[in-house]
Amino acid sequence: MMQRLAFAVSDGAAIARRNVIKIRRVPEILVSVLISPILIVLLFSYVFGSAIDIPGSSYREFLISGVFAMTLTFGATFTGAGLADDMQKGIIDRFRSLPMSRSAVVFGRTASDVIYNVLSLVIMAATGFLMGWRFHNGPAEAILGFALLLLFGYALSWIMAYIGLIVPSVEVINNASMMVIFPMTFVANTFVPSDNLVTPLRIFAEWNPVSAVTQAARELFGNIPAGTPDPTVWSLANPVLYTLLWVVIIIAVFAPLAVRRYARANRKA
Amino acid sequence: MKRRTMSATAADGQIIEARGLAKRYGEVQALAGLDLTVPQGTVLALLGPNGAGKTTAVSVLTTLLVPDAGTATIAGADVIDAPEDVRRRIGLSGQYAAVDETLTGFENLDMIGRLYHLGRSRSAVRARELLERFSLTEAADRPVNTYSGGMRRRLDLAGALVAEPPVLFLDEPTTGLDPRSRNELWDVIRDLVGRGTTLLLTTQYMEEADQLADDIVVIDHGREIAHGTADQLKAMIGGDRIELVLHPDSDVNVAQRIMARFSVGSVYAEGGNMTVPITGGADTFTAALRALDGAGIRLTDVSLRRPTLDDVFLTLTGHGVDRGTSDRAGAELEDVAA
Numbered sequence: 001m002m003q004r005l006a007f008a009v010s011d012g013a014a015i016a017r018r019n020v021i022k023i024r025r026v027p028e029i030l031v032s033v034l035i036s037p038i039l040i041v042l043l044f045s046y047v048f049g050s051a052i053d054i055p056g057s058s059y060r061e062f063l064i065s066g067v068f069a070m071t072l073t074f075g076a077t078f079t080g081a082g083l084a085d086d087m088q089k090g091i092i093d094r095f096r097s098l099p100m101s102r103s104a105v106v107f108g109r110t111a112s113d114v115i116y117n118v119l120s121l122v123i124m125a126a127t128g129f130l131m132g133w134r135f136h137n138g139p140a141e142a143i144l145g146f147a148l149l150l151l152f153g154y155a156l157s158w159i160m161a162y163i164g165l166i167v168p169s170v171e172v173i174n175n176a177s178m179m180v181i182f183p184m185t186f187v188a189n190t191f192v193p194s195d196n197l198v199t200p201l202r203i204f205a206e207w208n209p210v211s212a213v214t215q216a217a218r219e220l221f222g223n224i225p226a227g228t229p230d231p232t233v234w235s236l237a238n239p240v241l242y243t244l245l246w247v248v249i250i251i252a253v254f255a256p257l258a259v260r261r262y263a264r265a266n267r268k269a
Numbered sequence: 270m271k272r273r274t275m276s277a278t279a280a281d282g283q284i285i286e287a288r289g290l291a292k293r294y295g296e297v298q299a300l301a302g303l304d305l306t307v308p309q310g311t312v313l314a315l316l317g318p319n320g321a322g323k324t325t326a327v328s329v330l331t332t333l334l335v336p337d338a339g340t341a342t343i344a345g346a347d348v349i350d351a352p353e354d355v356r357r358r359i360g361l362s363g364q365y366a367a368v369d370e371t372l373t374g375f376e377n378l379d380m381i382g383r384l385y386h387l388g389r390s391r392s393a394v395r396a397r398e399l400l401e402r403f404s405l406t407e408a409a410d411r412p413v414n415t416y417s418g419g420m421r422r423r424l425d426l427a428g429a430l431v432a433e434p435p436v437l438f439l440d441e442p443t444t445g446l447d448p449r450s451r452n453e454l455w456d457v458i459r460d461l462v463g464r465g466t467t468l469l470l471t472t473q474y475m476e477e478a479d480q481l482a483d484d485i486v487v488i489d490h491g492r493e494i495a496h497g498t499a500d501q502l503k504a505m506i507g508g509d510r511i512e513l514v515l516h517p518d519s520d521v522n523v524a525q526r527i528m529a530r531f532s533v534g535s536v537y538a539e540g541g542n543m544t545v546p547i548t549g550g551a552d553t554f555t556a557a558l559r560a561l562d563g564a565g566i567r568l569t570d571v572s573l574r575r576p577t578l579d580d581v582f583l584t585l586t587g588h589g590v591d592r593g594t595s596d597r598a599g600a601e602l603e604d605v606a607a
């Protein structure tokens with residue numbers, strides 16, 4: 001049993017290593033992964049930043065956590081697309097005939113995709129910093145904020161991994177996921193405070209995990225505008241806990257689903 | 270945990286043993302009760318046209334596909350109950366090269382080594398060894414998408430050998446290769462078999478089965494239609510033959526007497542056309558031509574004909590390969606070998 005687990009880890013590592021080599025070898029993907037966050041930070045800051053006024057604070061400071069959360073949510077599609085692509089390639093036939101762990105391909109993929117998220121966070125933070133974004137609660141809390149964002153991105157990549165295995169076509173993944181990701185990222189507190197939304201949307205936004213992770217990051221970075229009343233709804237009053245709850249539930253549901261799905265695709269009946 | 274059914278080798282020395290394999294895809298009966306046995310250290314060729322069920326059979330034996338009916342064991346491990354044990358014993362090189370296009374040749378083999386749990390350093394050493402053995406050292410650190418078809422095939426075969434599996438499955442290893450790459454690959458395969466590997470290979474080429482296999486099972490529509498050594502099959506369908514057309518000035522009787530010396534059966538002659546069954550392939554062919562030339566016999570046309578899958582099918586079923594499902598069987602090796 002211990003040996004099985006050790007093999008599962010080392011097999012996952014071998015696959016992750018392969019994915020990283022591929023990231024390095026096709027730098028075009030990396031460039032697009034990194035350029036779009038910069039563009040998003042710039043566009044949102046300058047377009048929305050000049051139109052939206054949030055009393056007591058700079059809108060840019062308020063905005064940046066929302067942009068982080070949105071970019072990581074969109075970034076999860078890379079995992080789905082990567083797996084869908086793998087499933088169509090000849091190498092999968094090799095994996096299928098090897099005595100390797102059945103979980104390695106999905107675990108390796110979700111692990112290696114954390115790199116995309118780390119890189120895009122670094123780039124966005126640097127861009128934000130140049131435009132005047134600061135964190136005000138000290139480095140320890142800031143690190144916690146980034147860690148929570150990454151954890152959230154990791155959990156989302158498991159959802160997309162499962163979808164990528166169900167619909168093994170890169171185009172379908174990209175189109176289908178947008179239908180979910182747009183409402184998730186916009187019906188939230190990412191770009192404007194959610195208090196003024198019409199009631200059904202407001203309730204959705206308040207319990208939307210994207211709102212929670214955004215709220216958590218804002219608190220940890222010290223980017224909540226001064227004088228903002230504390231949120232009353234439980235999810236936003238305890239955003240770190242609520243986010244972690246989502247992370248655990250998502251991984252507990254979708255990791256086994258994805259692994260089983262892969263194993264099944266492996267042995268056609 | 271499920272109990273494993275396995276033993277070091279099967280009791281009766283059969284490394285691959287399959288009984289009554291059946292598999293249906295919708296309307297198509299891809300396998301219709303196929304039995305196979307391959308003794309340790311021997312080569313079995315599964316010979317059949319496109320769509321005969323070769324890949325389906327290999328997929329079942331390599332645990333990629335669960336059959337509708339039938340059983341199979343590889344070195345004593347059951348393909349359905351103990352697929353992991355089977356995977357530890359086998360190497361598979363499929364019909365389409367299963368390599369990662371963006372990785373280099375070295376990275377591909379190194380990754381496979383790690384996935385076989387050879388460990389980091391042994392995986393790297395083994396990868397270099399195999400690249401050397403398959404003449405890929407120069408291309409080792411180039412991405413595979415720069416490789417030729419033959420190089421990809423060799424890399425794929427190398428991938429199947431990383432863990433030195435005792436049982437090897439090669440699904441149409443040379444289909445689509447040019448004659449030179451094909452001959453190179455045959456040499457590699459012979460070398461492997463010389464070291465004691467048990468091999469099941471599929472092919473559409475009678476010539477390839479003849480060159481490599483101890484035993485040949487001819488299949489069609491998922492069923493065995495003939496089984497024997499290459500010699501037995503050739504005896505059944507009438508082996509190699511020289512076909513010649515004499516120049517009108519040449520003496521038919523002299524020519525017939527000369528050709529009788531090389532023939533292994535009776536020379537069939539009709540006017541200036543002659544068909545001469547022979548053994549010894551190109552050597553006999555050359556010697557016969559020299560003898561004719563020495564006697565001043567002139568020819569209008571001459572060729573060495575080798576039995577093709579078409580001949581096999583014509584003899585066994587009374588009809589040739591079904592053209593509807595076969596695109597390659599007709600393009601046989603006779604022109605390559607002659």
Ligand SMILES: Nc1ncnc2c1ncn2[C@@H]1O[C@H](COP(=O)(O)OP(=O)(O)O)[C@@H](O)[C@H]1O
Binds near residue numbers: 298317318323325326
């Ligand atoms: N996944 C599949 N779905 C439907 N039909 C299939 C599938 N795989 C194979 N077949 C059919 O089964 C038959 C045997 O195929 P295959 O084993 O690939 O033959 P071969 O390898 O000898 O060319 C063919 O008629 C083929 O069209």
Ligand SMILES: [Mg+2]
Binds near residue numbers: 323324364440441
């Ligand atoms: Mg095939």
